[in-house]
Amino acid sequence: MNWTAGYPAKYTDHRLLQKKASLINYTANFLMERRMAMGFNHHEIKTNRTQVLSEYINSARFEDFPANVVERAKQILIETIGEALASVESEAAKKALALAECACGGPDGTCAVWGVNKRLSMENAAMANGAAACAGGWEQNPFGMPACAAVPTAWAVAEAKKRSGRELLTSLILAFEVYERVAAAVQPTAKERAEKGYGRASWQLFAALVPALRLTGLDTLQINKGLSMGTVCSVIPASHYESDGADTLAFEYGFRCQTAVTLACCALRGTENLEDAFDDPSAYPLHFTGEEHGEQYTQGLGKAYRILEAVPEKGAGETANDFQKRASSVFSVERIGQILTALFEIEYCEDLSSIGKLLTL
DSSP states (O other), X not given: OOTTTTSOGGGTTOHHHHHHHHHHHHHHHHHHHHHHHTOSSSSOOOOOHHHHHHHHHHHOOGGGSOHHHHHHHHHHHHHHHHHHHHTXXXXXXXXXXXXXXXXXXSSOOSEEETTTTEEEOHHHHHHHHHHHHHHTOOOOOTTOOTHHHHHHHHHHHHHHHTOOHHXXXXXXXXXXXXXXXXXXXXXXXXXXXXXXXXXXTTTHHHHHHHHHHHHHTOOHHHHHHHHHHHHHHSOOOOOHHHHSOOSOHHHHHHHHHHHHHHHHHHHHHOOSSOOOGGGSTTTTGGGTOSSOOXXXXXXXXXXSXXXXXXXXXXXXXXXXXXXXXXXXXXXXXXXXXXXXXXXXXXGGOSOTHHHHHHTOO
């Protein structure tokens, strides 16, 4: 190729053009090698953490989960929806809903926004419900509020894709199993947290992304790429809402839900040469800590269920009573009873839109 073509004659003998040609050729060869390697970064990949997680997300079956794990997922589902209903009139939830409507281009969509008479697109219903669920700051978890991202995202995708209640519960269990491990792997030291801020709204993305990937119906490679895109789109650590009283946390959690749905759609349509992100130390953990705990990504996966540790256990009666209190400002006693019956028996539901109707005005 003649790299001097089109340049004025007085410039064609400059060494700069030769250097430019050399750099272009080098870059082309480097990119070709990257494509062949199919790795996330230029470091040698020596582990298979991302692949193990991707295979687990793709292959796990509802029937394989112990009964107490399924019951905890239902408890978390009911608690999260109840908290969103309790916060639906909060300023944060109202602002988030207005923003979601604006992003959606209007109030038309297929997915329920809990506690109001509106339906939006997957992305924006997930965002509005996620912000409302987070607004009360109810969840007790050492790493953040995973249920506030997992439940709204899973519900929106499951409702839009017409997934069953079993598929919804499966995706929620997987959300906690992966989120808890990713968060544990990248936890900063106290010194790093003080210097960089805390990423509780950063790794939160994976609580939303995992159910979105599962419910979208992706294969293992697509899930791998989706997780890797999650590391690209995970925000930098920050904790301004803790230090200066800003009301942005609900928005941040809502945005993670919105982003997760978009990333799952992106993975479905295909990306090139982006995978194995959890296997390259510079791809994700370096932004949070210099002391990555890499063994945490897959430790006890499929055996030690982290969902049982993520949220304190409640009995069915206590869960129902709490939901009634939270939802009483939105729905009648009769409607609340119908909702609770449907949610406690959700594994037998084949079409979530029927429950979605109960959750809207």
